[in-house]
Amino acid sequence: MSVEHGHPLRFGVLLTPRDGERAGALAERARMSEELGYDLVSFRDVPGGLDPWTLLSWAAARTARVRLTTHARAHGAGADHPAVTARAAASLDLLTDGRVELVLDGADGTLSETVDVIRGVWAAAERSPLRFDGEHHRLTGAERGPAPAHNLPLWITATTGGAQALRVAGRKADGVLLVPATGDAPLAPDPGGVLLAPDPGGVPAGPGTGDGLARAAALIDEAATAAGRDPREIRRAARITGRFTPESEGFLTGPPRRWADDLLPLIRDHGLSTFILATDDPGTLRRFAVEVVPALRAARGEVAERTPASLFVRRHRREGIDYDAVPAALAGTAIEPGDAGFARVRSTYMRGGSPGLVLRPGTPEEVGQAVRFARTQPVKLSVRSGGHGISGRSTNHGGIVIDLSRLHAIEILDKAARRVRVEPGARWSDVAAALAPHGWALSSGDYGGVGVGGLATAGGIGWLVRQHGLTIDRLRAVDLVLADGTRVRADETEHAELFWGVRGAGANFGIVTSFEFEVDEVGDVGFAQLVLDVTDTAGFLERWGAAMEAAPRDLTSSVIIGRPSPGRPLIGQIMAVVNSGDARTIIDRLQPIAATAPLLDHSIQVQPYASVMHVPHRPHDGQGEPVTRAALADHLTPELAAAAGRLIGTGLTYFFQVRAVGGVASDVPPDATAYAGRSANFSLVAFGSSRRGLDAAWDELLPHFNGTYINFETDLRPERVHDAYPGPTLRRLRALKRRYDPDNVFRDNFNITPSDP
Amino acid sequence: MPDYGHDLIFGSFIIPANAAPHEVVALAQESEAAGLDLATFQDHPYQSAFLDTWTLLSYVAARTERIRLSGNVINLPLRPPAVLARAAASLDLLSGGRFELGLGAGGFWDAIEAMGGRRLTPGQAVDALGEAIDIIRGIWDAGERSRFRVDGTYYRVEGAKRGPAPAHDIGIWLGAYKPKMLRLTGAKADGWLPSLPYIQSLDEIAEANATIDAAAVEAGREPAAIRRLFNVTGRFGQGGDRFLDGPPEQWAEQLAALTLEYGFSGYILMADDAATIRTFGEQVAPGVRELVARERAARVSGAGR
Known part of the structure; x- marks a missing residue:
């Protein structure tokens, strides 16, 4: 059986604060992970240790490319209000131009409600205040917003046996992070300094887990389909631990080839596309990045399919626009009515709007592509630089807007002649x-x-x-x-x-x-x-x-x-x-x-x-x-x-x-x-x-x-x-x-x- | 008293607008470049136009080198104290001891409740703040081996692991106006942080100082253990006889007088443009320091005669 969800392969690290360690050392490991080419950095929440959200925000300011994720503080006396969590995540996403992903733990019954509240706060395009009358959370008219900078993925952690969390993920989340059954139980460093998961029955922990993974996938897919979603919307990730040894000794214990052999079936047969390696050992971090990741990428090859747009985004699409035909170079930054940033681009200074698609080209070449695409669509076309137009109808209803705000460079061409070059979005x-x-x-x-x-x-x-x-x-x-x-x-x-x-x-x-x-x-x-x-x-x-x-x-x-x-x-x-x-x-x-x-x-x-x-x-x-x-x-x-x-x-x-x-x-x-x-x-x-x-x-x-x-x-x-x-x-x-x-x-x-x- | 003899600190109060997050960060960096000691952000988690203050503080701390940072003031009702304590200690550790904890009891209860927070009466909110300060200090007390338990009226902590301990003694500064809150400031806090727009008269400041001092003495503390800081507004211009409306030298004279007569040793300017921040840091701050140092020296030699 082969499962392909169209998601690119991504690799992350889970870093753990250690007792007595200099605080900056952990942020330094985050930076090193970015240099090694990891896609994601996350921090483990250890009682009495550094606060993960503070650490994440700090690390965000010291990195440039890597995505950042952490578990929301969602339990018991240490819980944040979910509306505060939503704003914090959106804020960091804005500060980092869209590098944040949020993980929610699925340990108790509040999970589904927490997802709803967080998404409700992010829905800044809704004009009505957020009211929520749940069993666990009650909001009586909170302001919505800010929207995050991008469609900030919400992950739910689950074990393969965690049916409730898997179903919630299938209905509502953007991704599932499969974790060992013992969750955040203390990890014991082995003599080589490598962290090992203590639970051999966890996920993925060896041959025989295939059944558990298949059951988990079935639960997610079934819940997704019942909610009208395309199961491919939900990314599948796993947290892994392992050890590099000269000889092959067991699951993720052996030379890099053994690791690749163990992980490849999870990608091919179970649709996993993200792996989070839990380690603080620099050698393991480096070896995985340099010797395992390239092998896995090569083995999987190019992904031809595009990730399908989410049900939420599809539901908000307008007639007359062929969304699937948007040029690939523009698709990544385009904003549709169902996207996070829509509230920020729909209207202008003096005029309300509800366009069906806002294209945000970043180069003159992309402006050309945007024009060529837009003229084939039987809807209005508006062009926007700063959005102050009184006469200029730089927004519309149901049409396309070419928004030039990403073209905002200002440079001196000739000092003596006082000649300067300015782009339209400045x-x-x-x-x-x-x-x-x-x-x-x-x-x-x-x-x-x-x-x-x-x-x-x-x-x-x-x-x-x-x-x-x-x-x-x-x-x-x-x-x-x-x-x-x-x-x-x-x-x-x-x-x-x-x-x-x-x-x-x-x-x-x-x-x-x-x-x-x-x-x-x-x-x-x-x-x-x-x-x-x-x-x-x-x-x-x-x-x-x-x-x-x-x-x-x-x-x-x-x-x-x-x-x-x-x-x-x-x-x-x-x-x-x-x-x-x-x-x-x-x-x-x-x-x-x-x-x-x-x-x-x-x-x-x-x-x-x-x-x-x-x-x-x-x-x-x-x-x-x-x-x-x-x-x-x-x-x-x-x-x-x-x-x-x-x-x-x-x-x-x-x-x-x-x-x-x-x-x-x-x-x-x-x-x-x-x-x-x-x-x-x-x-x-x-x-x-x-x-x-x-x-x-x-x-x-x-x-x-x-x-x-x-x-x-x-x-x-x-x-x-x-x-x-x-x-x-x-x-x-x-x-x-x-x-x-x-x-x-x-x-x-x-x-x-x-x-x- | 007044003039409690503290060294002077000067800071900025920057609106944490989320419309242009990088401009907010840049103003904090401008504050550092202008020689200010402190950059602060208000915290209204129910305000959708603002960045989350905690996230912003952490981010700014990583993008600055020297300047100290504080919430002005952190909204306790939407930030559980055990979480807050850990986060504050973490930020202090990461920044090398540059974090201070301005803290408030909360005031906009409709908005707090709308977010899912708990509505308290103003009196209850002060009691809750008192409990929260104990919890925060208890979490920071990482050297204490016992598990941490608090069974308060407003907050419960059930055997939490303590720690981490902050890098330095984080100052807890309270935004206080009413007697009960002022007494709490004197009994438990490290600083008093009112805002000029909420202060009606100089007499009110003198009375507040007296209330804080009396509460401090009653709790067995020195009144000087509580630093007095002031959020101020004003503008630089041709000038008139109004408070903080004129050239930088006039500001310096007025603030020096406040330090010497009313005990303030920290001034935090509400300003959202780099030019004002620069004028405050480069012209006003050194002016106040010089005037205060001169007068303090005169008082010492006068007392010794």
């Missing part, structure tokens, strides 16, 4: 931090949490825009994956027309995998926040607009006005950056804008540009759809200011913002890039709650505007494409689209159709 906060040590900065948006890709293909109106231009104005070259999955480089000479289109309408032509910028020298800046009474809204906007147009280019500022509340003054907030570290210059620049309305409060700090942009990583958990309108305006004329004042007065917008543009951004001719709104001194955006209400009110303002900036616009009516791209620009873009994306694969964001609709 965030502007990270870019600013990477450039700061060189005394450089790149004008980006005004919020550091935003990703590079979506901003650097559309425009980029940030804190240095009036002095250094739009982000796209500092762009010198891009590497791009096109709609057919091929890769091109575009700059002023090569694919020059494409390079023109990428700067303002990039999302329509491909996925940029690398941006090359020429950055600027920027030192400390003055960052000010002014709070004003803007009850005279129109007058204030007009005065602030005039002050900004008259201001030197080292000043950039923006205004935010909230929803009015009856009986209170209307509050406006100005944020401003002065590109100078000199206090006098900063005050000089700020005074005119501070005088535009009664000043209620202010704070001014001199700090590095990178500090202004600093935003810690936060998970995106947007819900619903943002409702916004956006526009560019050349001047805040009395008429526009009055109309904006009326709009704010209606309460239809809870966040109204005007950003100063102009300056260097307006020195660039309108046909130099696909961003055509060069004459604009101002960019406006309003956030509302009612699509219909905001559209109606904003449409009244249209005569005052001159184009729009696509990144803040959520109106899907076709006129908006014409606002952003006036006639000549649009004609050029359509020609480009016909050439580079004739099938309109990239249509998720401000779609330029190949032909006039």
Whole structure:
């Protein structure tokens, strides 16, 4: 009988704390195991010895590749609450980028409940709190999460006779770890320092155990099938002990060949795919790794089958996506709705989503594979860099998302030319931090949490825009994956027309995998926040607009006005950056804008540009759809200011913002890039709650505007494409689209159709 | 009294957010690089946005060399004391004596119960903490041959093997505000660790010190056996007359005064950016040390005259 479950062979060690041993020595053996090529390290829980979870976390920080597993503290007075255990395991998994596996002991009746509680905590994609009313565990509405970094395998230990634990494993676990019947009974070192299991009847302990293994496998398979699972989902492992001796003396007692001969039938006939060697003897560790493991791998050969996805994952799949056809290079990092990390990738900053598949390519080549796969699937395709897109629909419902967050490198290409290469998944906060040590900065948006890709293909109106231009104005070259999955480089000479289109309408032509910028020298800046009474809204906007147009280019500022509340003054907030570290210059620049309305409060700090942009990583958990309108305006004329004042007065917008543009951004001719709104001194955006209400009110303002900036616009009516791209620009873009994306694969964001609709 | 004469320690209080685990680790490393003595993390095991504090402490300990680490404070209701004692001793051994045990009785009982923990009244929680301290010290007492048994109201230990013994005398620091908890601090703990946002006035600090001191004396201990540490918030800027709102020199003067008048010898800054941590470690800490040393020397020579 041959059993093949499609799991790769893995080999681990079980290390045991010894009395009087230096604590660090044990962690050192873990590191050595990693160097020897072991796949797994675990620690035995010895009464009065080092705490295994602490030890595991320590060892995790001192290793880089090896997977780490330990028994949860699950019994009696020494038991952790299972919800705490779940969070601890998920935390270590996050800290180690997915290297943790958890083993639960099957000694008492709480096992099944413990599994349910742990999985319930990890199910962070569920919006409801975790309630559990069991015989042993009771939770009355615990928060869920965090989800582990990967589908963290839950193992259950069992003896071949432990029917109850084997059945629970068949129903619920990812793996069974078969252990000797006497479990953790004290192990006696033999004269050579090798640890021997005292129980010859344990598993696996010699010829004749085949029956026990077969019975155990039958119990697991039967329980799995009854639960609707594929029995191959459950990995089978065994803990082994043995001794290397010159002559063959017995089961796992002999030369390496004897070991291989003893273990191979367990792999071939009983479907075991993981072996945990319990030893602390360096010689045995080394010999097993060097002489036994390669023999077993060679004897087994390549595994052709892929491990089947678990029942849980399969149940959560969406129609229309051929999950089994996902390219192998992408399958390992892709996230489906049933996967652990789904809660972290489903939604974006402002928008709730429930995609059917999130592909996370790690190289440009993989981006190409992702595009080639996605275009064959009859579902929506979204592309995401940082996930802040307001207009960019970088998530969807039931479709595919290509998430570029793993492409986040930032490197200096040429110090003298201040040329840097940035990948699309980096965030502007990270870019600013990477450039700061060189005394450089790149004008980006005004919020550091935003990703590079979506901003650097559309425009980029940030804190240095009036002095250094739009982000796209500092762009010198891009590497791009096109709609057919091929890769091109575009700059002023090569694919020059494409390079023109990428700067303002990039999302329509491909996925940029690398941006090359020429950055600027920027030192400390003055960052000010002014709070004003803007009850005279129109007058204030007009005065602030005039002050900004008259201001030197080292000043950039923006205004935010909230929803009015009856009986209170209307509050406006100005944020401003002065590109100078000199206090006098900063005050000089700020005074005119501070005088535009009664000043209620202010704070001014001199700090590095990178500090202004600093935003810690936060998970995106947007819900619903943002409702916004956006526009560019050349001047805040009395008429526009009055109309904006009326709009704010209606309460239809809870966040109204005007950003100063102009300056260097307006020195660039309108046909130099696909961003055509060069004459604009101002960019406006309003956030509302009612699509219909905001559209109606904003449409009244249209005569005052001159184009729009696509990144803040959520109106899907076709006129908006014409606002952003006036006639000549649009004609050029359509020609480009016909050439580079004739099938309109990239249509998720401000779609330029190949032909006039 | 106050000024109990302890050497000064300075630390950081870092939010253990799980959104970007490596940034949290990096801030602890920044704390070490800035010369701080201590990096601490709050422990709210019911909070899904946080990393498990114990796991994080262990991981950070392995990624740092010199800095001491503590929970601020560890949530006793969801961390059984016998497990906690072993884990604390293990971490102290692994890190070469760099672990301190900030401990709290628990406060968010709805959340604790929701996780499967046991709901106690605040008074019961203080009693439970007292029992837990005895259990923790009993586990650490590895030289004691007898099996360890405790039959308490809140915790039972049935013949556990003791050990391991920690590498150094781990300080047990309690987050305490109410009289009963302050008395427990004086009777059994090694440190008092309140937080500035929960303190209403300087008088409250003076009264708390007096309560701790009286309880210590009653238990036959020196009041100076209990270190006073303070979690503080503030910002560096142009400044005003508010507490810890101004340039580093102003912070140093204010903290030195707190040490000399109110007995604090540890300051832990709630900060989540590297620049603030650096300013605290490189500018404030040496400033406070210098001011306090000068004044202590003056007091000694003044007393000797």
